Each structure stands twice: as structure tokens, then as C-alpha cells.
Amino acid sequence: MKILRLAATAVALFVSLTAGGHAQTTLRIGLAEDPDMLDPTLGRTYVGRIVFAAFCDKLFDIDEKLNIVPQLALSHETSADGKEMTIKLRPGVKFQDGEKFDAEAAKFSLDRHLTFPTSFRKPELATVDHVDVVDPLTIKLVLKTPFSPLIAQLTDRAGMMVSPKAAKEAGDKFGLHPVCAGPYKFVERVQQDRIVGERFADYWNKDNVFIDKVVFLPIVDATVRLANLKSGGLDLIERVLATDIKEVRADPKLKLSTALELGYFGLTINVAKDKNKGGLSQSEKVRQALDLSIDREAINQVVFNGEFTPGNQWVSPEHPYYQKGFPIRGRDVGKAKALLKEAGVTLPVAVDMMVPKGAESEAVAQVLQSMASETGFDLKIRVIEFATSFKQAQAGEFQAFLIGWSGRIDPDGNSYVFLHSNAPQNDGGYSNPEADKALEDARLITDAAQRKAIYEKLTKVVLNDEPLIYLYHRKLLIAHTTKLEGYKQMPDGLVRVIGLKLK
Structure with missing residues (x-):
């Protein structure tokens, strides 16, 4: 043992x-x-x-109250038009291989996030046109358009700095021996x-x-x-x-x-209109029926002793960007069956549900399986090793994927990479021009009230299409x-x- x-x-x-x-x-x-x-x-x-x-280390970090605080950077300043961010860097910093951290190194790391093949940081820094070195300890991020989540992105992996020397030598093998600061x-x-x-x-x-x-x-x-x-x-x-x-x-x-x-746990649906992807991909009515089969509070009580928070959006009901106009719907077996009838699918609707190995995930999957069986679904649980599940998700080798997201301090970090067309973590292949426009528009606005109004439009579209069925927010x-x-x-x-x- x-x-x-x-x-x-x-x-x-x-x-x-x-x-x-x-x-x-x-x-x-x-x-x-x-x-x-x-x-x-x-x-x-x-x-x-x-x-x-x-x-x-990253350019910035967060504190307990979600305030953004300096780490490898000392300060930042955004231009009046929102298209330039100037960042002052901390002096006297070394990478773990002894190389100096300076503006050139910061530019290298950001450029690597933006240009490296298969980078998952590209959408997080999508509006950065280029990075200028102003002086040895100052960089300027020049943007294509204003990008309100940028500073929040730099508090996570997009803001992590790597040794240029080590990264150049290792190429795509850098992850086997990371060298940071x-x-x-x-x-x-x-x-x-x-x-x-x-x-x-x-x-x-x-x-x-x-x-x-x-x-x-x-x-x-x-x-x-x-x-x-x-x-x-x-x-x-x-x-x-x-x-x-x-x-x-x-x-x-x-x-x-x-x-x-800050994040959520949910069921990502492979919505690619392909018969091999199963009934869930054929119509939003089928996905809505699955949603209506679920009692989120029952999952919370049965699996988590009531300790977690049921949810239906990419942010929790306690978050300032949560859309109260779209509350969690209760379980409705009758309506779920009616939607399946309208969709014209063959019953039971068989669904391959990929579940990463783990006691709680497997328990949630079993509760979902039991609930859904009463409305006309046959959720076939496929337990798989965690890292392997990510590889299969990226390859589209799933119909439904029970997976969580740890969350980001800005709502963009919980939505864009999963819901925008062709975003690198949009494993289910979801694409809706209305959703894309809302996601893009929200990045241009800094005013909280205006951004929340844009996210309200996004919520309406996504909760209708249901490419991802949000279930709960973990403690x-x-x-x-x-x-x-x-x-x-x-x-x-x-x-x-x-x-x-x-x-």
C-alpha cells in the first residue's frame, strides 16, 4: 500500500x-x-x-480578498485608451539556473506563451499584439484592442516567467525540467x-x-x-x-x-453534430432534458454532506457576476421526457460519460446516472486516469466529460477558453456567433455594470445551448x-x- x-x-x-x-x-x-x-x-x-x-513566480499574484498584488512585477499602468499596459519589474531577481530576470526575459516568456505551438496561454493573452522592452526593468504590452481581464491573466500561468536560456535549450521538453524564478x-x-x-x-x-x-x-x-x-x-x-x-x-x-x-464542476458535452458523438450532440433539447433530470441540491447532500454550493453558471451564486435572472432550475422529470420526445431521439439515449478516477467524481457520476435513467438516459460511466482523460478530451474522444475548473478571479477566465469557437480548451467543439460576440465584447469593457450586462446575454445563450452543464461549486x-x-x-x-x- x-x-x-x-x-x-x-x-x-x-x-x-x-x-x-x-x-x-x-x-x-x-x-x-x-x-x-x-x-x-x-x-x-x-x-x-x-x-x-x-x-x-508570476508577474502578479492575488491576496485573500482577491486583490491583485505585485510578485515579479512591482507595478502596472494602463493607458487611457486601454491599448497599452506598462509594467515595472522587480530588480535583483534570478532564475533558478542563475540567469538574470529582466525586461528581455519577461518579453521572452510572454512571447513564448503567445507563439509556442499548442500553447494554452494564447487565448488568455489573445489581444496582445506585441511586447516592447522600454528599459532593462520595464516592459510595455501593446494590445490590438482594450482587454479588461489582462491584469487578472497575469496572476496565473500567463504571467509565469521562465528562463529564456533553459527554455530555448529544452524546446518542447522544457516541462521535463522547468526553470523559473x-x-x-x-x-x-x-x-x-x-x-x-x-x-x-x-x-x-x-x-x-x-x-x-x-x-x-x-x-x-x-x-x-x-x-x-x-x-x-x-x-x-x-x-x-x-x-x-x-x-x-x-x-x-x-x-x-x-x-x-472560484471555479465550478460540470459536465462538458461534445456538441459536434456527428452521429458518433451520440444523442447529446443532436439537439440542445436533449441536453436541456439531461439538465432537467438533475437535482443539484440532492447531489450536494448525498455526495458532499451539503458542504458545496449548487450552481448553474461558470461563477458561483456568491460571485458579483452571477446572473440572478437565470436561477438554478429544479428537477422536472415530466418536462425532460417531453423534450426528448420533441427531439425525436431513440430511447434510452446512450451517453458515454468520461469520469476521471476519484471517489467524489465517481460518486457524482453514479448519482447523475441514477437520476438521468428516470427520464430516458443511459449514462455509461467510463472511469479513466486523470491525465489520460485530458488527452482524450482534447482529441474529442468523449460524449460527456465530468470535470471541474479551478477558476480565475475574472469571469472571462471561467468562460472564454471553454465557450468561444476554437478556443484551446473548448473540448466539446461548441460554436455560437452570439456567444462569441458576447465573450469578445466583455473583454473590451472595464465598467463592471456594463460587463455584467454583456455576460447576461452570454448566459441566456449558453443556458439554452447547454454545451456545458454546470453542477456545483466546491468548497x-x-x-x-x-x-x-x-x-x-x-x-x-x-x-x-x-x-x-x-x-
Whole structure:
């Protein structure tokens, strides 16, 4: 068992002695999945972002109240016409290979995000025409059109800076040995086993890094993750099961940190009008019928003990951009059956539902399967390893994909990459000119009221077409030992290592 393996190797692998006899501190973090490529330009998984938080600093970050704060940048200024953003960079920063971080390096990283083949950052920076070097510590982003979400995009992977020297040498293999400007230097990765980093001695904020080594351990089984935390094999785990909250709170050696996530969990539908894609692709009425088969609050109570927040949009009901004029519809079996009859599909409607391996995802899938069977659907659950599910989704090898999105602070980050025609994470092939126009228009406006009115139009279109059936918004549940001091949970779900101490 993985518990025994961790226990047996704890002393040998994770608690080593230096030549001077000083015991090294090692922070061991249990992940719910193994990340995809550790390249900020190419990565797309939530767990990958958790790992990046230790290795790759960004131009900007966020605080607990979602305010944008400096990281590798010191400040930014946007021109009156919204088409230029000037960014002042932090002096004295080095990459983990010793190379200097400056305006040329920042330009390189942004250009790489914009031009690298298969980059997932392209739509996030889509309106950037080019990047100018103003002086050694100043860059200017020149835009094709005003782009209100830009500063928010730079708080995530689009704002991560990579060593130009290392990236040029590695090419598309950079993710095998990432070199950034974060607090920990990449040491090794063993797929499905561990990712190891050691404290970067020349980190610009090294006075606030107190732990010598960080080790990320992918453990898919949430029960095993928690058992390892309780036994001392791990110091922190992400995605505690909602059903385990009482157990964590009852343990005096553990602490629970929570926050409502910025993202959502939903069912992405392959809407390409192809008979091979199944009944859901044939008509929006079929997708609406599936939606009406679902009782979101029942899912919340049965699977999550009522701890999560039911939802029907890409932002939660607590978000300022949530459209209250489109509330969550209750389950309506009669109407669902009527819609299927209008659509003229053969019953039962068979649906291949791809589900990444994991206790909660599989439990949600089973509840959906049971509910949908009563209205005329046969959801065939196909459980698959997490990273493989992403590859199949990109290839269009699915009919329905039960998957979550960790979320971004600007609503554009939760919608554009999934709903705009040909966007790189629009795995279901959705395309609607009305939706495209709303998504594009919302990027041009900074006034919150005007943007919300545009998103109202988008909501109406998307909730009719239903290329993605939004189900709920998770409560971020992070458990750690009381030996770990200084941990705070941010709404973006990342595990930030700066300031943490192990007693």
C-alpha cells in the first residue's frame, strides 16, 4: 500500500541530514492527481498550478480578498485608451539556473506563451499584439484592442516567467525540467510517484522561505491521502472529501483550511453534430432534458454532506457576476421526457460519460446516472486516469466529460477558453456567433455594470445551448498537520509555500 511505502521511505527520502548535522525540513504535499506537463505555457491542470506555485513566480499574484498584488512585477499602468499596459519589474531577481530576470526575459516568456505551438496561454493573452522592452526593468504590452481581464491573466500561468536560456535549450521538453524564478528549484519528477523541489538559495524573497524541500506526492485515493496525513507520512493534503470533514476536525493533530472556489464542476458535452458523438450532440433539447433530470441540491447532500454550493453558471451564486435572472432550475422529470420526445431521439439515449478516477467524481457520476435513467438516459460511466482523460478530451474522444475548473478571479477566465469557437480548451467543439460576440465584447469593457450586462446575454445563450452543464461549486478543503504554521487558503485553490514553517 502507498501508506506503507511512504512510511518506509520517510526517513530515507524526506528527512536527510546535511554535512553539518542540521536536520532538513521537508514539506510533503498529497495531490489528488498527477499533474500534466510542468510547463506554464502548456499546462492545463489544477494540480499543475499547485506545483507551479512552488516553482514558478508570476508577474502578479492575488491576496485573500482577491486583490491583485505585485510578485515579479512591482507595478502596472494602463493607458487611457486601454491599448497599452506598462509594467515595472522587480530588480535583483534570478532564475533558478542563475540567469538574470529582466525586461528581455519577461518579453521572452510572454512571447513564448503567445507563439509556442499548442500553447494554452494564447487565448488568455489573445489581444496582445506585441511586447516592447522600454528599459532593462520595464516592459510595455501593446494590445490590438482594450482587454479588461489582462491584469487578472497575469496572476496565473500567463504571467509565469521562465528562463529564456533553459527554455530555448529544452524546446518542447522544457516541462521535463522547468526553470523559473520561484522559491523552489526543480530537482526531479517520477511520473505517478513524486515531484521534488529544493529551496532556491538566490530567490528574491528568500527571507520568507523557511522549509528546505517540498515534495508533491500524487495519491488518487482520498482515503489513503488522509490516512497518510494522520500517520505523519504527509504534512498537507488537498481535496479532503466533504464526508471526512468531521474526522479531520476531530483530530487534534490536524487543521482544516477552507474557501469557496472560484471555479465550478460540470459536465462538458461534445456538441459536434456527428452521429458518433451520440444523442447529446443532436439537439440542445436533449441536453436541456439531461439538465432537467438533475437535482443539484440532492447531489450536494448525498455526495458532499451539503458542504458545496449548487450552481448553474461558470461563477458561483456568491460571485458579483452571477446572473440572478437565470436561477438554478429544479428537477422536472415530466418536462425532460417531453423534450426528448420533441427531439425525436431513440430511447434510452446512450451517453458515454468520461469520469476521471476519484471517489467524489465517481460518486457524482453514479448519482447523475441514477437520476438521468428516470427520464430516458443511459449514462455509461467510463472511469479513466486523470491525465489520460485530458488527452482524450482534447482529441474529442468523449460524449460527456465530468470535470471541474479551478477558476480565475475574472469571469472571462471561467468562460472564454471553454465557450468561444476554437478556443484551446473548448473540448466539446461548441460554436455560437452570439456567444462569441458576447465573450469578445466583455473583454473590451472595464465598467463592471456594463460587463455584467454583456455576460447576461452570454448566459441566456449558453443556458439554452447547454454545451456545458454546470453542477456545483466546491468548497476548497485543505487539511494539514498542526506542525505546519502560517498556512492560509486562497480562493484560487493554490498551495502557497511562502511564509510556511514546520515545527
